[in-house]
Amino acid sequence: MRKNLIAGNWKMNTTLPEGLALAKGLNEALNGKTVKCDVVIGVPFIHLASVAAAIDTSRIAVAAQNCADKEKGAYTGEVSAAMVASTGAKYVILGHSERRAYYHETAEVLKEKVILALANRLTPIFCIGETLDDRDAGKQFDVVDEQVKASLFGLSAEDFSHLVIAYEPVWAIGTGKTATAEQAQEIHAHIRSTIASKYGQAIAENCSILYGGSMNAGNAKELVAKPDVDGGLIGGASLSVENFLPIIEAF
Ligand code: PGA
Numbered sequence: 154m155r156k157n158l159i160a161g162n163w164k165m166n167t168t169l170p171e172g173l174a175l176a177k178g179l180n181e182a183l184n185g186k187t188v189k190c191d192v193v194i195g196v197p198f199i200h201l202a203s204v205a206a207a208i209d210t211s212r213i214a215v216a217a218q219n220c221a222d223k224e225k226g227a228y229t230g231e232v233s234a235a236m237v238a239s240t241g242a243k244y245v246i247l248g249h250s251e252r253r254a255y256y257h258e259t260a261e262v263l264k265e266k267v268i269l270a271l272a273n274r275l276t277p278i279f280c281i282g283e284t285l286d287d288r289d290a291g292k293q294f295d296v297v298d299e300q301v302k303a304s305l306f307g308l309s310a311e312d313f314s315h316l317v318i319a320y321e322p323v324w325a326i327g328t329g330k331t332a333t334a335e336q337a338q339e340i341h342a343h344i345r346s347t348i349a350s351k352y353g354q355a356i357a358e359n360c361s362i363l364y365g366g367s368m369n370a371g372n373a374k375e376l377v378a379k380p381d382v383d384g385g386l387i388g389g390a391s392l393s394v395e396n397f398l399p400i401i402e403a404f
Contacts, residue, residue: 155359157190157377158317158384159401160216160278161391162246162365165197172200173207178394180208189404190384193278194391195246198232205241216244216278219252222265234269245270246386248280248304250323260303267304267316277316278386279305280365281344285324293322293340298347310352317361319386320344325366327388334375334382337364341381370396373403 167175176194183192195216196204205215221231237245247266252258263279270277281300283293297320305313320340325332332340341362349357364376365386376382384404390396 155361155383157404158193158361158363159190159397159403160193160195160244160246160319160363160384160386161397162195162218162249162386162388163197163391164218164251164388166392167197167200169200169203172196173203175392175394176200176204176208176213179397180213182394182398183212183401184209188401190401192401193244195244195278195386198237201237201240201242210241210243214243215241216246217242217275218246218249220245220247220266220270220275222262222269224269234266234273234275237270238273238275243276244278244317245275246278246280246319248300250280250282250321250326254323260300263304264307267308268312271308271312271315278319278363279316280319280321280386282321282323282326282366288322288324294343297340297344301344301347302351306351310356313348313352314356314359317363318344318348319363319365321365321386323366327367329367331367331369331372331376332364334372334379337376337382338379341379345381368400370399370403373400377403 193214195218217237220234248263281297283296287296345357361383363384363386368385369390
């Protein structure tokens with residue numbers, strides 16, 4: 154079902170004690186509050202189990218920021234979707250532009266990761282988005298269509314209905330440059346229509362599509378007010394309760 158969702162992406166930040174303090178601080182801040190969205194925090198792998206044990210996971214769900222494209226076995230250093238799920242995590246961020254750019258994750262590898270995540274009952278938060286060059290060339294719609302088609306359109310309708318999409322223009326990530334609410338709405342509506350062309354209107358309408366890229370307390374309200382923007386994936390501003398809480402309260 155389509156839901157409002159605010160997800161933090163801590164990236165490679167916080168030691169374990171710092172991460173625990175941040176998670177517990179958020180847990181406390183939300184205690185007794187009624188919020189109008191689901192809340193997720195995407196934490197480093199080694200924090201997953203400790204964070205999940207330290208907070209009320211019925212209020213704040215825990216996400217990994219990646220998982221392996223193989224089920225298990227001799228893949229030194231990798232962390233499988235089953236391992237992530239066994240920590241109590243419910244989500245996994247996949248296809249983030251930093252993983253695509255710095256770790257050369259291809260559409261094909263991401264396809265495998267999505268399949269394994271879903272098989273282990275994790276909700277993938279699947280990231281797509283164009284670079285500045287793409288946008289300058291007017292190719293943003295083609296780029297996101299290709300990303301969605303190449304990694305997700307092999308899924309059954311049932312499987313597709315269990316994932317969340319995050320539109321994150323690469324030029325807006327960590328740059329302080331946010332897409333305008335109009336730009337976000339335009340491309341979110343486009344993504345939804347692309348989903349509808351494959352899976353039908355009902356599944357497209359039920360898919361949560363998040364915006365990501367320099368979202369903060371100042372711009373969150375305007376973004377989530379748009380009909381096709383169902384929440385956000387937040388990097389920098391998720392690293393303190395002070396900055397993250399007002400984004401959760403933007404709904
Ligand atoms: P940012 O990162 O909010 O720091 O721009 C968003 C993301 O990369 O998910």
